[in-house]
Amino acid sequence: MSDRLLEVRNLTMQFGGVTALSEVNLHVSEGEIAALIGPNGAGKTTVFNVTTGYYTPTSGQVLLNNESIVGLKPHKIARKGLARTFQNVRLFGDMTALENVMTGADSRNKVGLIGSMFGTAQSRRDEENSHLKAAELLNFMGISHRGGQLARNLPYGDQRRLEIARALALEPKVLLLDEPAAGFNPQEKVELGELIKKIRDAGFAVLLIEHDMSLVMKISDRVSVLDFGQKIAEGTPSEIQNNQRVIDAYLGVADHAS
Amino acid sequence: MSTSKISMPKFNLRDKFGDWWEGTTRNQRIIFRVVLIAFFYILPFLDNPVFGTTESDFASVLFYPMGMYVLMAIGLNIVVGKSGILDLGYVAFFAIGAYTHAILGISFGFNFWVNVVLGMAFAMLAGVLLGLPALRLRGDYLAIITLGFGEIVRIVAINVNFTGGAAGLAGIPAPPNFFGVEFLVDDPRPFYWLVLTLSLLTIWAYMRLTKRRPGRAWEAIREDEDVAEFMGIATTKYKLWAFVLGGAIGGGAGAVYASQVTSIVPELFDLNVSIMILACVVFGGMGNIWGVAFGAALLGYFPEKLRFLSDTRILFFGLLMVVMMNIRPDGIIPRKKREKVYDKNTGKEVSR
Numbered sequence: 037m038s039d040r041l042l043e044v045r046n047l048t049m050q051f052g053g054v055t056a057l058s059e060v061n062l063h064v065s066e067g068e069i070a071a072l073i074g075p076n077g078a079g080k081t082t083v084f085n086v087t088t089g090y091y092t093p094t095s096g097q098v099l100l101n102n103e104s105i106v107g108l109k110p111h112k113i114a115r116k117g118l119a120r121t122f123q124n125v126r127l128f129g130d131m132t133a134l135e136n137v138m139t140g141a142d143s144r145n146k147v148g149l150i151g152s153m154f155g156t157a158q159s160r161r162d163e164e165n166s167h168l169k170a171a172e173l174l175n176f177m178g179i180s181h182r183g184g185q186l187a188r189n190l191p192y193g194d195q196r197r198l199e200i201a202r203a204l205a206l207e208p209k210v211l212l213l214d215e216p217a218a219g220f221n222p223q224e225k226v227e228l229g230e231l232i233k234k235i236r237d238a239g240f241a242v243l244l245i246e247h248d249m250s251l252v253m254k255i256s257d258r259v260s261v262l263d264f265g266q267k268i269a270e271g272t273p274s275e276i277q278n279n280q281r282v283i284d285a286y287l288g289v290a291d292h293a294s
Numbered sequence: 295m296s297t298s299k300i301s302m303p304k305f306n307l308r309d310k311f312g313d314w315w316e317g318t319t320r321n322q323r324i325i326f327r328v329v330l331i332a333f334f335y336i337l338p339f340l341d342n343p344v345f346g347t348t349e350s351d352f353a354s355v356l357f358y359p360m361g362m363y364v365l366m367a368i369g370l371n372i373v374v375g376k377s378g379i380l381d382l383g384y385v386a387f388f389a390i391g392a393y394t395h396a397i398l399g400i401s402f403g404f405n406f407w408v409n410v411v412l413g414m415a416f417a418m419l420a421g422v423l424l425g426l427p428a429l430r431l432r433g434d435y436l437a438i439i440t441l442g443f444g445e446i447v448r449i450v451a452i453n454v455n456f457t458g459g460a461a462g463l464a465g466i467p468a469p470p471n472f473f474g475v476e477f478l479v480d481d482p483r484p485f486y487w488l489v490l491t492l493s494l495l496t497i498w499a500y501m502r503l504t505k506r507r508p509g510r511a512w513e514a515i516r517e518d519e520d521v522a523e524f525m526g527i528a529t530t531k532y533k534l535w536a537f538v539l540g541g542a543i544g545g546g547a548g549a550v551y552a553s554q555v556t557s558i559v560p561e562l563f564d565l566n567v568s569i570m571i572l573a574c575v576v577f578g579g580m581g582n583i584w585g586v587a588f589g590a591a592l593l594g595y596f597p598e599k600l601r602f603l604s605d606t607r608i609l610f611f612g613l614l615m616v617v618m619m620n621i622r623p624d625g626i627i628p629r630k631k632r633e634k635v636y637d638k639n640t641g642k643e644v645s646r
Contacts, residue, residue, distance in 0.1 A: 088524060114526035128517035131510070132631060139514045142507045143526025149535050152506040153499055163506055181641060184634025206526055 039066045040099075041241050042087065042118070042210045047096035049079075049086055049265075056082045057265045060096075062243075064210050069232060069242045071252045073276075074262035075285060080245045081123060083262070084212050088120050089113040101209065115143055117209035121199045121216060123245075129188030133179065133198050136187050137170035140205030173201040176238075177231070193224055200235070210241045217248045229255045253277065261285065312632050334490055338483045349601035357482040359594035361489035362551055367574035367590035368496050368583055369543025374572065375581035375629065376504065377536040378516030379429070380437040382568050383444025386424075387417040387541040389451060389563035391548025396463040396558055397456060406469035410549045417545025420447075421538035429533045432519065444568050451560040462559030466552050477553070485554045492550065493587070496543055500583055512536055516581075577618060579625025589626050 042064040049057040057079045064070045072080050086093050089110040098106050105113050119140070128136050145162035152159045174180040177197040182190055187198060196216060203211055213232070217225045229251050236242055246252045252259060253273040261269040261276060263285040269276055276282055318326070341352035366388065373381045391413035398404040398412065428439045451457040468477040469488070477484045503509055511532045514522040523529045552558050570593070578589020596614060600607035624630065635644045 090520070090524075109528075110520075110523040111526050111528050114524055120524055122521070126518055126521045128514045128521070130517055130629070130631070131513050132633070135510055135513070139510045139522075139527070140525045142510060145507065147507060149503065149508045149532075152508050153502050155502060159506060166507070181636040181638045184636065186631060186633055189633065202525065 040064070041066055041101060042243065043097075043099040043102075044083070044087060045097040045099070047083070047086060047098065048094045049082055049091060050094045055265055057086070057093075057262075060262070060265070060267050062260055062267070064241050064243045066241055067236065067239075068257040069236050069244060069255055071244045071246060071256035071259045072262060073246065073249075073252055073259060077264075078262040079265040080262055081214060082265075084120055084214055084245070087113075088118055088212065111143070114206055114208075117207070118212065119203035119206040119208035119210075120212035121196075121203050121214055123214045123218065125192075125195045125199055127187035127195055127199060127202070129186065131187060132184055133174065133187055133190060133194075134167075134170050134183040136198060137173050137201050137205045138166040140202040141166040141169045141173075143206055169205060170201075173204055174198075176204075176234075177201045192219060196220075196228075197231075200231075204235070204240065208240060210243060211235065213242060213244045213246075215245055215247060217246055217251055225251050308627060309632065331494065335487060338486055347595075347598045347601065350598050351482070353486060354482045355595065355598045357486040357489060357554065358551070359598070360591050361486050361493070361594075362547060363571065363574050363590040363594040364587050365489050365493045365496065365547045365550075366544055366571045367578065367586050368493060368500065369540045369547065370571050371540075371575050371581065371583060371586040372500065372512075372543075373536050373540035374575050375579075375586060376509070376516065377512040377533060378519075379533060379537060380433065381440045381537070381540070382437050382565075382572065383440035383442070383447075384540070384544055384571055385563050385565070385567040386440075386444045386447040387420065387544030388548040388551070388567060389447050389560075390417045390420055391545030392552035392558050392563070393451065393457055393463075393548075394545070395549035395552045396466045399467045399553075400463060400465055403467075406467065406549070406553050410546055413545040413549035414542040415545075417541040417548070418538045421541035422534065425534045425537040429530060429537060441565070441568075444563075444565060448560050448563045451563070457560070460560060462557060462562075464557035466556045466558065468553050468556070479556060482554065485550065488550055489547075492543075492546055497583060497587070504583075508532065508535070513581075573615070577615065577625060579627045579629055581629030582625065582627050585625050585627030585629070592626075 040063045044060060044062040047057055047060040048055070060083065062072070062083065072083060074080055082091070085091050087098050089105065089108055089112070092107060097104060100113070100116055100118055105116060128139065131139070145166060147156070147159040147162045171180065171183065174183050177200060179194050179197050179201070182194055182198070187195065190198060200213070200216065216232070217228050220228060225248055232242060232244065232255055244252070244256065256273055259271065259273055259276045260267055261282050268281045268285060269279045271279070338353040338356055346352040347355045366384065370381065370384050373379050394413035394416050395406065395409040398409050399406065424443050428436060431439060452460045457463065468479065471477070475484050475487070504512070511522070511527045514525065514527055515529050515532060519529055574590035574593050575586050577593055578587065579585025597607055597611055600610055603610060618626070636642065637644050
């Protein structure tokens with residue numbers, strides 16, 4: 037189990053009387069693209085919100101590198117190596133694209149407020165590091181020409197790419213992508229698929245929530261399916277495509293009375 | 295992107311200045327700064343009927359309200375403008391600084407310079423004590439808590455003995471001579487220079503903080519606090535720092551103010567001060583320190599300049615505010631950053 041970077045064990049999340057997740061088991065191993073699919077409202081984003089520390093689970097374990105991260109604050113978890121993007125793009129709109137990515141990169145730096153004020157050698161080194169890393173990541177995502185523009189003035193596709201760049205700046209062990217292809221045309225989806233593979237090959241494990249099945253089936257190494265807060269299937273893309281429970285969950289079960 | 299209802303031709307003085315500034319050499323920038331700073335130091339001698347104030351002593355106006363507004367507004371700007379924490383009780387820090395100097399100066403004979411530092415320290419301490427629980431809240435709820443804090447400090451000052459109660463404290467010592475500069479009751483100029491110096495120091499610290507990591511963290515928190523937290527920013531820590539640094543400036547301003555007016559009463563520290571300083575920040579341009587400083591100076595200046603209108607001057611002042619908020623809703627100098635657009639293929643900068 038040592039190659040399991042992120043592991044979710046028996047995760048249950050209840051909001052009042054509503055059970056959003058029930059006894060969910062998931063894992064992401066080194067060097068893989070794992071996908072999490074399921075109908076709307078199945079609890080996919082809740083999995084992200086629990087693993088990144090936004091919610092504390094009702095019960096269950098979340099392990100990052102075999103270390104429990106339940107109960108830690110989101111920024112601590114982020115620094116331990118879990119970065120995410122959002123279903124609806126959430127950038128720092130009034131900051132430039134470069135600054136957005138630098139904000140992520142800053143979390144790997146040591147300098148504090150006092151050091152920054154007096155411009156210590158450490159602060160200058162850190163500043164240069166953040167700047168270099170941010171420029172590199174913008175280049176990696178193919179949006180280096182956008183660096184000086186305000187995030188909210190970027191075209192939609194570039195905003196999505198910028199969000200991924202910002203998450204990568206945290207140097208995460210596992211990158212959580214929440215519907216990165218939403219709103220993309222087929223051509224852009226193909227490009228995005230290549231990009232996600234490139235990210236995987238650069239050494240980041242990926243957990244992907246996505247509704248676009250052709251994308252999921254093409255790039256994922258392993259797919260897990262959630263339905264009404266429960267994991268109903270897990271396997272390779274071809275196994276999932278032929279799984280009767282998954283088909284039922286997506287298409288509905290025939291009503292015998294009719 | 296302007297929310298203005300009246301569409302205005304693009305007012306590009308700021309871009310012009312920005313382009314010019316980027317083209318200057320290091321030496322030219324130093325000269326520009328020195329000349330500008332020197333101008334502000336000799337400002338009290340430049341009293342004339344055109345931009346001086348006819349009905350009141352210009353040097354007095356430069357100290358209060360103008361100088362005090364500027365110092366407090368750039369302090370509050372760290373909290374409200376840069377970090378997006380709506381603080382409606384900023385007067386509390388001002389009061390703490392003023393009472394620190396008043397009490398320690400009168401009863402214990404402490405030197406003013408010690409008291410300024412102590413006033414800032416006490417204001418910071420109060421900021422930590424209030425901030426730790428209050429900064430868990432956001433938006434309107436935080437605003438209400440800070441509003442309450444401002445009132446609590448004033449009411450405590452009325453009701454306890456060591457602050458002199460409602461009668462306040464009188465005979466607050468002036469600062470001792472500083473390399474030949476004498477702080478006399480009838481000469482506001484040294485006090486103006488003191489406020490100016492503190493403002494410049496604040497601007498210096500602010501510029502250094504905001505162009506590096508803390509500035510990005512504060513902006514990220516202002517833009518989206520949850521996402522900032524997901525991006526590894528210790529939001530509680532940075533919010534507390536912003537709150538406490540803003541408080542320290544307020545405390546320092548309070549100590550200076552008390553040393554000049556020589557007597558203080560709790561009623562000086564009511565909600566109106568908080569609102570006035572917040573108005574300065576919004577009027578000047580939230581999050582842009584030059585806008586805030588300029589806006590605060592203008593808001594201090596106009597009521598004095600319009601004094602010849604006697605009671606109707608407040609009406610004109612209100613009219614000015616309404617007009618300004620319509621034509622420049624983001625403030626005189628908005629915080630919007632200058633964008634640089636590069637061509638995708640050539641990588642060269644594209645002219646806007």
